[in-house]
Amino acid sequence: MTNHWVDIKNADSILIMGSNAAEHHPISFKWVLKAKDKGATVMHIDPKFSRTSARSDFHVPLRSGTDIAFMGGMIKYILDNEAYQKQYMTEYTNAAFIVGGDYSFKDGMFAGYDAKTRTYDRKKWAFALDENGVPKRDKTLKDPRCVFQLMKKHYERYDLDKVSAITGVSKDNLLKVYKTYAATGAPDKSGTVMYALGWTQHSVGVQNIRSAAIIQLLLGNIGVAGGGINALRGEPNVQGSTDHCILWHILPGYLPVPSSQWQNLDEYNKANTPVSKDPMSANWWGNRPKYMASLLKGWFGDAGTKENGFGYDLLPKVEPGVDYSYMYLFQRMYEGKIKGGFVFGTNPCQSVPNSLKVRKAMDNLDWLVVGEVHHTETSDFWHRPGVDPKKIKTEVFLLPSCQRAEKGGTISNSGRWHMWHHKAVDPMGESKPMGQMIVEIFDAIRQKYKKDGGAFPDPILALDLPGDYDPDYLAKKINGWYTRDVVDGDKTYKKGDQVKNFTLLKDDGSTISLNWLYSGCYGPDGNLSLRRDLSQDEMQAKIGLFPKFSWCWPVNRRILYNRASVDLEGKPYAPEKAVIAWNGEKWIGDIPDGGWPPMASGKGKYPFIMQTEGHGQLYGPGRMDGPFPEHYEPAETPVKSHPFSKQLSSPVMKVIKSDMDVLAKPGDPKYPIVLTTYSMTEHWCGGGDTRNTPPLLEAEPQLYVEMSHELAKEKGVKNGDAVILESARGKVEAIAMVTIRMRPLNIQGKTVHLVGMPFCFGWTTPGVGDATNRLTPSVGDPNTTIPEYKACLVNLKKADKVTELNMS
Amino acid sequence: MAKSFFVDTSRCTACRGCQVACKEWHGHRAVPTRQRGSHQNPPELTPFNFKIVHFNEHMIDGRVEWLFFPEQCRHCVTAPCKDVADMYVEGAIVIDEPTGAVLYTDKTKELTIDQANEVKETCPYNIPRRDEDTGLVTKCDMCIDRVQAGMLPICVKTCCTGTMNFGERDAMLKLAEERLASVKKTHPKAELLDVDALNVIYLVTQPRTMYYEFAERKADPMTRKQLLAKFGKPVKRLFG
Numbered sequence A: 001m002t003n004h005w006v007d008i009k010n011a012d013s014i015l016i017m018g019s020n021a022a023e024h025h026p027i028s029f030k031w032v033l034k035a036k037d038k039g040a041t042v043m044h045i046d047p048k049f050s051r052t053s054a055r056s057d058f059h060v061p062l063r064s065g066t067d068i069a070f071m072g073g074m075i076k077y078i079l080d081n082e083a084y085q086k087q088y089m090t091e092y093t094n095a096a097f098i099v100g101g102d103y104s105f106k107d108g109m110f111a112g113y114d115a116k117t118r119t120y121d122r123k124k125w126a127f128a129l130d131e132n133g134v135p136k137r138d139k140t141l142k143d144p145r146c147v148f149q150l151m152k153k154h155y156e157r158y159d160l161d162k163v164s165a166i167t168g169v170s171k172d173n174l175l176k177v178y179k180t181y182a183a184t185g186a187p188d189k190s191g192t193v194m195y196a197l198g199w200t201q202h203s204v205g206v207q208n209i210r211s212a213a214i215i216q217l218l219l220g221n222i223g224v225a226g227g228g229i230n231a232l233r234g235e236p237n238v239q240g241s242t243d244h245c246i247l248w249h250i251l252p253g254y255l256p257v258p259s260s261q262w263q264n265l266d267e268y269n270k271a272n273t274p275v276s277k278d279p280m281s282a283n284w285w286g287n288r289p290k291y292m293a294s295l296l297k298g299w300f301g302d303a304g305t306k307e308n309g310f311g312y313d314l315l316p317k318v319e320p321g322v323d324y325s326y327m328y329l330f331q332r333m334y335e336g337k338i339k340g341g342f343v344f345g346t347n348p349c350q351s352v353p354n355s356l357k358v359r360k361a362m363d364n365l366d367w368l369v370v371g372e373v374h375h376t377e378t379s380d381f382w383h384r385p386g387v388d389p390k391k392i393k394t395e396v397f398l399l400p401s402c403q404r405a406e407k408g409g410t411i412s413n414s415g416r417w418h419m420w421h422h423k424a425v426d427p428m429g430e431s432k433p434m435g436q437m438i439v440e441i442f443d444a445i446r447q448k449y450k451k452d453g454g455a456f457p458d459p460i461l462a463l464d465l466p467g468d469y470d471p472d473y474l475a476k477k478i479n480g481w482y483t484r485d486v487v488d489g490d491k492t493y494k495k496g497d498q499v500k501n502f503t504l505l506k507d508d509g510s511t512i513s514l515n516w517l518y519s520g521c522y523g524p525d526g527n528l529s530l531r532r533d534l535s536q537d538e539m540q541a542k543i544g545l546f547p548k549f550s551w552c553w554p555v556n557r558r559i560l561y562n563r564a565s566v567d568l569e570g571k572p573y574a575p576e577k578a579v580i581a582w583n584g585e586k587w588i589g590d591i592p593d594g595g596w597p598p599m600a601s602g603k604g605k606y607p608f609i610m611q612t613e614g615h616g617q618l619y620g621p622g623r624m625d626g627p628f629p630e631h632y633e634p635a636e637t638p639v640k641s642h643p644f645s646k647q648l649s650s651p652v653m654k655v656i657k658s659d660m661d662v663l664a665k666p667g668d669p670k671y672p673i674v675l676t677t678y679s680m681t682e683h684w685c686g687g688g689d690t691r692n693t694p695p696l697l698e699a700e701p702q703l704y705v706e707m708s709h710e711l712a713k714e715k716g717v718k719n720g721d722a723v724i725l726e727s728a729r730g731k732v733e734a735i736a737m738v739t740i741r742m743r744p745l746n747i748q749g750k751t752v753h754l755v756g757m758p759f760c761f762g763w764t765t766p767g768v769g770d771a772t773n774r775l776t777p778s779v780g781d782p783n784t785t786i787p788e789y790k791a792c793l794v795n796l797k798k799a800d801k802v803t804e805l806n807m808s
Numbered sequence B: 001m002a003k004s005f006f007v008d009t010s011r012c013t014a015c016r017g018c019q020v021a022c023k024e025w026h027g028h029r030a031v032p033t034r035q036r037g038s039h040q041n042p043p044e045l046t047p048f049n050f051k052i053v054h055f056n057e058h059m060i061d062g063r064v065e066w067l068f069f070p071e072q073c074r075h076c077v078t079a080p081c082k083d084v085a086d087m088y089v090e091g092a093i094v095i096d097e098p099t100g101a102v103l104y105t106d107k108t109k110e111l112t113i114d115q116a117n118e119v120k121e122t123c124p125y126n127i128p129r130r131d132e133d134t135g136l137v138t139k140c141d142m143c144i145d146r147v148q149a150g151m152l153p154i155c156v157k158t159c160c161t162g163t164m165n166f167g168e169r170d171a172m173l174k175l176a177e178e179r180l181a182s183v184k185k186t187h188p189k190a191e192l193l194d195v196d197a198l199n200v201i202y203l204v205t206q207p208r209t210m211y212y213e214f215a216e217r218k219a220d221p222m223t224r225k226q227l228l229a230k231f232g233k234p235v236k237r238l239f240g
């Protein structure tokens, strides 16, 4: 989230899209309803009428996978009606930037496409630079090559007729949403976008979110109270795990993963440290070498020397162009190229697309270690239905993990609040925190290397990881300390002193920090994640900002990019809900994005400090699939063409290829129904945890498929009947939930049916059904490789007999 | 002054936090359920479910209305269930004077199956349930242990939307009237259900018949005399 949960109450308009917030983030509705009480309009745009829709002002059904068309129509509406916030757009976004001569867009394709590699040469999308190397700008916004004009041209095609035809949303409904939301372009109004996996899990996932970012930037809704792009993160600590690099392509704090193309730290820094020639741009990532050096020193301690790049030389490096994310990982496993592995806190045999393939891939493993609270479809894959355990060679080790309440430590919520939670009870039996397991396993490996040597023991022996697991020690180390006595300006710091925050981190090995973003959480004032102080000043009270409750990254800033909430003189655009204000000497309110004076002083810096050019990106040349979001159909689509271009689906989406990865043809008559999959309130993700929590299983006991009365009638299915769904990849049994909450959509003059299913039920809980993901395809977003769980094609029929569901 | 609940269904997201928390607090075992084409599960109250969220969907003027109703004992101001039980087993159902909670005690085990059924029949909201194994007749106990310890009932504590509220009856009545006035602006049919007779005051936005069968009050509470007349036979059997 750029903002935080409490802040939702400040919104004048709430657009919930790509999310079923009330069901999957129940607490969010505490704040949504508070906004509604004050007169905010709450809109839910989603294929299904859900509990979120029930509490919204209105629900607008759309076909899954057409969000960009919907949002593109809104961008056009805002531009046509000049509903944008002019000063904000001109000064703080890249609307005025001139794009270089190589950029073009023709019939669904951007310049620079290489059909062989299915990638774009993104250099073709660069900005035009002046003689100083600074992007050229035309603040009159008239230059035909400026972002504003190119954007206008790009979205000209997204008229109501076309958008309505492809999304299935009536023109009235489109206008109702566009008009209501665009009203937040008034400087003193704000609108928030709440999204979740309903946007990310598409072959155009990143661009779904980009389209919302564009709308928010046009309307001046980023950096303000009640605004922002708010990703509702799933698990209570999914924000923390992302920040601390659960993903393969980053190190903690969003530092790129070392690659074989950068053999030493200098090469790494050179390739990954952006340079801005514009003195007004803070270009914060210019500090990256300090953060990397502090991380490496944290990992390798004294063994990290200047000579070995503070330990960079000891790190494994990825190969450029290779995707290590999990769909590819299971492909390699399926090909027999992976021999063993560790699975902690995830249940891939249940939650990775095309589960039948994933389960088969697991059969190729020699060994598997699973850290889990309960048996799951993954820990028990070797005796799954239809498989003879005697024929599975894999040796499986199941390490019992303790539950949340049985361990202390920090979590980071969606609003980036870093909060300590205390252990309530001791772990049951032999169970342990997963962190403990990891240090113990690592320590055993280290001892073995010490004793027996090995091919390349250095990285393992050099790692500065204590053999005991102590969350408090780790929290301190994440914040960072000085490795030697340091004189910095007029201040002296002693070796071992905690660093105040990341502005003091150094690239010379004198500081460590396991995650620069969190530096400041445990400085000289101690562990701020423990704070539960609700005090605030009057200005903060107006917007529900609690600066002394827990701690928030970065540097306790609660609303990111908040300097965009003020005009050039530092006066809040929305005085009634000001985030920060310049009092003539300093900023008051929230912690500003840097303490520089207002822009009009001539000594200011542009507010979007994480962008090299300092401006919000209406035009985003860094993405793999184009600088402007463009509508493409999902990999499996019920239509053979769409009105925006001849390019049916994303030319750069990731498509995994194997004999088991079959896709239905566009408009395939064998699979005419769109399937979307989701979580639910009562079960958590793949359900491994919650299916073993009896009161939750009581409330949601079995796999269902939500469908319209019209489809049910067509298929001769009654509410409560067992049905069989089939995609090009697998079959699944489910109970029909026939409901008015699902409606057939009119797509390009034809009726298209949609069905929706949760994915939490698996065979290790008897009679509840088995993985919905046996239906979904191994297709992913080109930027993130997040799978397209939200839109694929199926057919369904009434079941003659069932084996997966208990019917009595 | 008695305690009351105010249940503002216009805010309910049917998250079922209350339903599950109620079970957890009381240490109730899970009952076996099946998916029957509805999210509502268990389908009705059981001896192990003092609270159930009802789901009902309607199409009204082309608009989906999905109505949620977190059902529990209404803690009647004059509890007809108690009147009946009193005729058979003194002390099976008691009133906690400070809170007004209608409490079912261990002595409900002494009620015969027929008598327990009469208790259930008399309840205008079909609330009490008998555990076939132990003979105990049970229902929502207002989390009396929590309330006596100065805490909120767990279903109120767990509700994040402001649907479940609990406090002094006066305060709840005031809140209910305020919310009604505000909700009526968008839902002209909104009303408070049987305010005078109950210590659990529901605000509904649509006609009560649209929620579930017993959102409607089955009958007016009977006087003791009417009761005696109605159940004259079994009473005689008891004493004869």
Ligand code: SF4
Binding pocket: B011, B012, B013, B014, B015, B016, B017, B018, B019, B053, B070, B155, B158, B159, B160, B161, B162, B163, B164
């Ligand atoms: S906890 Fe509150 S919002 Fe959730 S179902 Fe119960 S009453 Fe409704």
Ligand code: SF4
Binding pocket: B073, B074, B075, B076, B079, B080, B081, B082, B102, B122, B123, B124, B125, B126, B127, B128, B139
């Ligand atoms: S609602 Fe029914 S069970 Fe509850 S007090 Fe009234 S009569 Fe008794």
Ligand code: SF4
Binding pocket: B021, B022, B023, B025, B050, B051, B072, B073, B139, B140, B141, B142, B143, B153, B154, B155, B156
């Ligand atoms: S008051 Fe207590 S017993 Fe009654 S419904 Fe709420 S949680 Fe259950």
